[in-house]
Amino acid sequence: MEITQHHKTALLFGASGLVGGYCLQQLLKHPAYQKVHSFGRRKLDFAHPALEQHVIDFDQLEGYKALFLGQDVFSCLGTTMAKAGSKDAFRKVDFTYAIETARLAAEQGASQLMLVSSAGADTDSLFFYSRVKGEVERAARQLPYWSLHLFRPSVLLGPRQEQRIGEQVAARAMKSVSKWMTGDWLGQYRPVEAEDVAKAMLAAAQRLEPGPFVYRSDEIHEMAQYDKRLR
Numbered sequence: 001m002e003i004t005q006h007h008k009t010a011l012l013f014g015a016s017g018l019v020g021g022y023c024l025q026q027l028l029k030h031p032a033y034q035k036v037h038s039f040g041r042r043k044l045d046f047a048h049p050a051l052e053q054h055v056i057d058f059d060q061l062e063g064y065k066a067l068f069l070g071q072d073v074f075s076c077l078g079t080t081m082a083k084a085g086s087k088d089a090f091r092k093v094d095f096t097y098a099i100e101t102a103r104l105a106a107e108q109g110a111s112q113l114m115l116v117s118s119a120g121a122d123t124d125s126l127f128f129y130s131r132v133k134g135e136v137e138r139a140a141r142q143l144p145y146w147s148l149h150l151f152r153p154s155v156l157l158g159p160r161q162e163q164r165i166g167e168q169v170a171a172r173a174m175k176s177v178s179k180w181m182t183g184d185w186l187g188q189y190r191p192v193e194a195e196d197v198a199k200a201m202l203a204a205a206q207r208l209e210p211g212p213f214v215y216r217s218d219e220i221h222e223m224a225q226y227d228k229r230l231r
């Protein structure tokens with residue numbers, strides 16, 4: 001397997017979302033990438049010469065496998081229980097779609113997977129959301145990637161079009177104390193800008209070291225600050 005640093009093709013899942021949107025912007029201006037293939041259930045209201053958009057049916061992923069050609073996979077898919085409407089529907093997006101897209105891309109030769117999980121991801125958690133995220137991480141570790149980067153953000157900060165009252169209240173409350181949220185335990189719950197998650201994902205992909213790597217929320221924040229200082 002050849003691990004390249006330039007002229008890479010990125011495969012992006014979830015570009016219409018908050019983290020995914022920032023990932024797309026970052027990818028399109030990053031010198032390591034010459035092409036970005038974005039996969040979603042709807043077309044983005046955005047065009048760029050390096051961007052190729054694919055509207056796909058996530059329940060028929062096998063049929064799109066031939067399009068999953070690239071080195072680095074950025075996976076930002078996800079929903080909420082409120083939007084999904086049931087545990088099964090939530091699991092289908094956050095687990096099945098995330099793992100199946102990554103599995104098919106690996107079969108097509110992708111070597112690095114950058115996947116957004118969540119703070120508290122744990123297969124033994126009492127909380128369904130955290131359990132599913134733990135299961136995603138476990139399944140991702142079993143995929144044949146040369147390098148795997150798992151991101152565990154806490155509450156995401158950033159402009160969202162839709163109203164998510166609970167998240168917004170938590171974000172406001174935690175943002176005011178976030179600079180004191182340090183250390184292994186509190187640091188994992190530090191709220192983080194969605195844009196910083198995207199920056200950390202791109203920075204991780206340029207490490208070119210065999211994974212797996214897991215990044216806590218405070219580490220994601222730090223990676224993005226370090227990346228800003230370098231540029």
Ligand SMILES: NC(=O)c1ccc[n+]([C@@H]2O[C@H](COP(=O)([O-])OP(=O)(O)OC[C@H]3O[C@@H](n4cnc5c(N)ncnc54)[C@H](OP(=O)(O)O)[C@@H]3O)[C@@H](O)[C@H]2O)c1
Binds near residue numbers: 042078119152154157
């Ligand atoms: N929100 C938080 O505070 C938080 C905290 C920790 C971790 N996370 C995790 O971080 C990740 C990214 O979060 P985010 O807030 O950026 O997500 P988001 O804004 O809700 O975007 C999610 C993406 O997944 C796609 N998606 C959702 N349901 C789909 C379906 N049924 N079929 C196909 N695509 C579907 C969305 O497409 P459409 O635009 O077409 O719906 C969108 O592109 C998620 O895995 C989330 O669980 C979030």
